[in-house]
Amino acid sequence: MTLYDAIFERHSVRKYENKPVEPEKAAVLQAKIDEINEKTGLSFSLCLDEPEAFMANKPSYGSFAGCRNYFVLAAGKGRDEDIGYYGEELVLLSQTLGLNTCWVALTFEKNKVPVTLKDGEKIYDVVALGYGQNQGVPHKSKPTEKLYRAKGELPDWFMKGMEAAALAPTAINQQRFIISYDKGKVSAKALLGPCSKTDLGIVKYHFELGAGKDNFVWEEK
Numbered sequence: 001m002t003l004y005d006a007i008f009e010r011h012s013v014r015k016y017e018n019k020p021v022e023p024e025k026a027a028v029l030q031a032k033i034d035e036i037n038e039k040t041g042l043s044f045s046l047c048l049d050e051p052e053a054f055m056a057n058k059p060s061y062g063s064f065a066g067c068r069n070y071f072v073l074a075a076g077k078g079r080d081e082d083i084g085y086y087g088e089e090l091v092l093l094s095q096t097l098g099l100n101t102c103w104v105a106l107t108f109e110k111n112k113v114p115v116t117l118k119d120g121e122k123i124y125d126v127v128a129l130g131y132g133q134n135q136g137v138p139h140k141s142k143p144t145e146k147l148y149r150a151k152g153e154l155p156d157w158f159m160k161g162m163e164a165a166a167l168a169p170t171a172i173n174q175q176r177f178i179i180s181y182d183k184g185k186v187s188a189k190a191l192l193g194p195c196s197k198t199d200l201g202i203v204k205y206h207f208e209l210g211a212g213k214d215n216f217v218w219e220e221k
């Protein structure tokens with residue numbers, strides 16, 4: 001399974017089997033984390049067999065059950081979009097390894113996460129990880145026409161990018177983003193909403209995989 005294929009397979013999963021992540025798979029994920037941290041200055045980490053953050057003294061918390069593994073996505077201030085972009089790389093990589101995930105901004109216990117942050121860093125999100133009791137379900141999406149604005153004739157690659165963007169996970173499934181095409185120039189903007197800047201990074205990562213990175217560069221908005 002490629003990262004692109006994973007876009008179509010991935011859905012948020014909140015109930016997990018009591019089955020550990022194999023050391024070989026954990027090593028692949030850790031290597032990607034090390035590469036991302038090195039390249040970007042983000043502070044991502046992988047917590048394995050650490051049920052506390054999803055327990056709140058009960059076997060299930062929020063709508064989560066059995067979650068014992070997660071990625072911690074931490075960084076200094078103002079890195080929301082990068083958190084989304086690189087976090088989604090880990091999400092889709094996990095899916096290619098047959099693992100399920102769910103982005104989590106709220107429904108976990110931040111003070112139970114066993115990581116030491118550097119000065120000025122904070123935990124933006126965690127991503128639940130493991131073998132799901134199910135594979136999740138496709139989310140309801142806005143019609144694709146509501147997610148982009150276009151001037152001029154649209155190339156096929158743009159529409160493939162939009163298809164991938166519409167499948168991106170967003171907080172509360174809000175899809176508060178707009179991708180614009182203006183005679184070959186592509187840009188993306190977050191609309192107002194909780195976590196919408198993180199969502200934008202996730203959406204851009206999906207769009208690139210769908211459209212093909214060689215076909216365009218992002219214009220600043």
Ligand SMILES: Cc1cc2nc3c(=O)[nH]c(=O)nc-3n(C[C@H](O)[C@H](O)[C@H](O)COP(=O)(O)O)c2cc1C
Pocket residue numbers: 010011012013014062063102103104105106107108125136137138139167168169170171172173195198199202
């Ligand atoms: C930045 C972000 C934060 C999220 N926070 C939570 C959360 O706190 N609790 C939760 O149950 N789901 C959370 N989600 C999962 C979304 O509800 C889910 O991605 C969305 O409904 C779309 O469904 P899908 O991921 O199955 O496509 C979050 C998603 C994102 C992208």
